[in-house]
Amino acid sequence: MKGQRKSKGGALMAGPLGFLLIWKFFHPEGLSPEANVILASTVWIALWWITEAVPIAVTALLPIILFPLFGGMDLSATTAAFGHKYVFLYMGGFIIAIAIEKWNLHRRIALSIINVIGTNVRMIILGFMLATAFLSMWISNTATSVMMLPIGMAIIAQLKDDPSTQEDENRIFGKALMLAIAYSASIGGISTLIGTPPNLVLAGAVEEIYGKEITFMQWLTFGLPISVVLLAIAWLYLTRIAFSFKQEEFPGGRRQIKNMLKDLGGISFEEKTVLGVFVITALCWISRSFVLQKVFPAIDDTIIAMTAGVLLFILPAKEKGKQIITWNEAVKLPWGIIILFGGGMALAAGFVSSGLAQWIGNQMTLLQGFSLMMLVFILISAVNFLTEITSNLATTAMLMPILAPMALTIDVHPYLLMVSATVAASCAFMLPVATPPNAVVFGSGYLRIPDMVRTGIWLNLISIVLLTAFVYLFLPLVWQVDLSFFPAGW
Numbered sequence: 001m002k003g004q005r006k007s008k009g010g011a012l013m014a015g016p017l018g019f020l021l022i023w024k025f026f027h028p029e030g031l032s033p034e035a036n037v038i039l040a041s042t043v044w045i046a047l048w049w050i051t052e053a054v055p056i057a058v059t060a061l062l063p064i065i066l067f068p069l070f071g072g073m074d075l076s077a078t079t080a081a082f083g084h085k086y087v088f089l090y091m092g093g094f095i096i097a098i099a100i101e102k103w104n105l106h107r108r109i110a111l112s113i114i115n116v117i118g119t120n121v122r123m124i125i126l127g128f129m130l131a132t133a134f135l136s137m138w139i140s141n142t143a144t145s146v147m148m149l150p151i152g153m154a155i156i157a158q159l160k161d162d163p164s165t166q167e168d169e170n171r172i173f174g175k176a177l178m179l180a181i182a183y184s185a186s187i188g189g190i191s192t193l194i195g196t197p198p199n200l201v202l203a204g205a206v207e208e209i210y211g212k213e214i215t216f217m218q219w220l221t222f223g224l225p226i227s228v229v230l231l232a233i234a235w236l237y238l239t240r241i242a243f244s245f246k247q248e249e250f251p252g253g254r255r256q257i258k259n260m261l262k263d264l265g266g267i268s269f270e271e272k273t274v275l276g277v278f279v280i281t282a283l284c285w286i287s288r289s290f291v292l293q294k295v296f297p298a299i300d301d302t303i304i305a306m307t308a309g310v311l312l313f314i315l316p317a318k319e320k321g322k323q324i325i326t327w328n329e330a331v332k333l334p335w336g337i338i339i340l341f342g343g344g345m346a347l348a349a350g351f352v353s354s355g356l357a358q359w360i361g362n363q364m365t366l367l368q369g370f371s372l373m374m375l376v377f378i379l380i381s382a383v384n385f386l387t388e389i390t391s392n393l394a395t396t397a398m399l400m401p402i403l404a405p406m407a408l409t410i411d412v413h414p415y416l417l418m419v420s421a422t423v424a425a426s427c428a429f430m431l432p433v434a435t436p437p438n439a440v441v442f443g444s445g446y447l448r449i450p451d452m453v454r455t456g457i458w459l460n461l462i463s464i465v466l467l468t469a470f471v472y473l474f475l476p477l478v479w480q481v482d483l484s485f486f487p488a489g490w
Contacts, residue, residue, distance in 0.1 A: 011047070014047045023070065026040075031359050035359055078349070084208070096274075096312065102329060114131055144437070145437035148185070186428075190426050199223070217287075344400070395425050430457050
């Protein structure tokens with residue numbers, strides 16, 4: 001305990017000390033006083049994010065103090081970043097998620113998918129993975145894994161209680177199912193812009209730095225194929241290589257799923273209402289750029305998300321005088337993540353306005369000797385393993401403002417490096433602290449850290465190779481990446 005206090009105290013001191021050293025003594029040629037302040041502040045923020053000396057959302061508030069106080073960026077510009085439009089896109093998406101959870105629609109969707117797949121042990125795991133990945137496309141991967149965990153544990157408990165099931169098979173199945181939920185929650189989040197926070201950090205940084213929009217549909221064309229391929233690989237890996245099952249059929253599996261569906265009863269009026277809003281919102285996001293904007297030129301993904309969120313407060317529930325959701329329920333929004341978004345956007349704005357982004361880019365000439373594929377591979381590998389010990393959201397927020405200028409200096413399209421870091425941040429499968437879904441399933445009691453490391457390291461390595469191929473070969477095709485992207489002055 002005493003050692004922990006010392007360690008935390010050292011981490012707390014490291015941030016301010018790093019700031020002072022950079023601010024006072026690091027003044028190389030070409031680095032403006034404003035850029036020096038932004039760089040020093042970034043060092044402080046990065047040290048506290050990596051060590052989690054204080055909650056990472058609290059650290060994200062530091063730009064509001066440091067940037068204006070020491071002359072890096074004025075207060076109005078700094079605080080404006082915390083109201084970035086992607087912050088409200090995430091809020092709208094999460095309000096929909098709250099409504100889905102309140103009326104148990106997530107449970108019905110998940111159980112229906114699992115029920116269709118079958119009772120073969122491998123197919124039960126596939127059913128859970130498909131249900132979890134689908135929900136994670138629209139709901140935060142943390143919420144999805146929390147929602148799926150009790151369903152998975154109920155299935156494991158049912159199998160454990162069956163006298164015709166071997167004890168060891170239950171233990172193996174329990175481990176495989178818990179890891180399947182964690183992996184598919186992270187993999188499903190890659191699919192959509194709102195599926196996982198790092199995707200929105202990327203989109204926000206691109207808009208903040210270059211004034212370019214990554215639309216919901218644009219991300220879907222890249223992220224969904226990655227999710228589909230990686231999910232299939234993860235299922236095959238878990239059920240054919242990582243774990244072997246002597247019994248192909250587990251007795252009672254289908255019966256338990258049917259009992260759970262029966263307990264839910266018929267689909268309620270409120271579930272139909274939420275499902276309707278959810279489907280219409282998804283269709284609007286997908287069709288916005290080639291249908292809706294012809295009628296409403298100013299519409300964007302954030303407006304669609306907020307419209308859906310407001311509608312859920314207005315639409316009536318079956319009980320007279322009640323609405324689908326109330327404000328008391330909506331305040332359960334993950335405000336920490338929302339503040340963290342804002343901190344990331346403030347860093348991006350500071351990097352650009354102070355000239356720090358361009359200065360960092362000019363220092364990266366040493367990387368010009370590397371092939372593009374090797375650069376992408378190194379970056380994805382580094383972020384993948386860094387995310388095992390740091391928040392994937394904090395990691396992405398730190399890297400986006402650095403990778404943007406670096407890419408232009410070495411004549412690489414910035415999307416190639418920025419997207420590499422973003423998708424890699426969602427593919428840490430080894431440790432409980434790596435991602436919230438890992439932590440959720442670790443808390444179930446079915447897994448030990450050695451189980452997670454031994455199984456996850458191979459999926460990490462597989463994902464590194466797969467993501468490198470997708471970014472290097474597939475991204476330029478679907479997003480038509482070319483040098484005409486670069487704005488004037490870069």
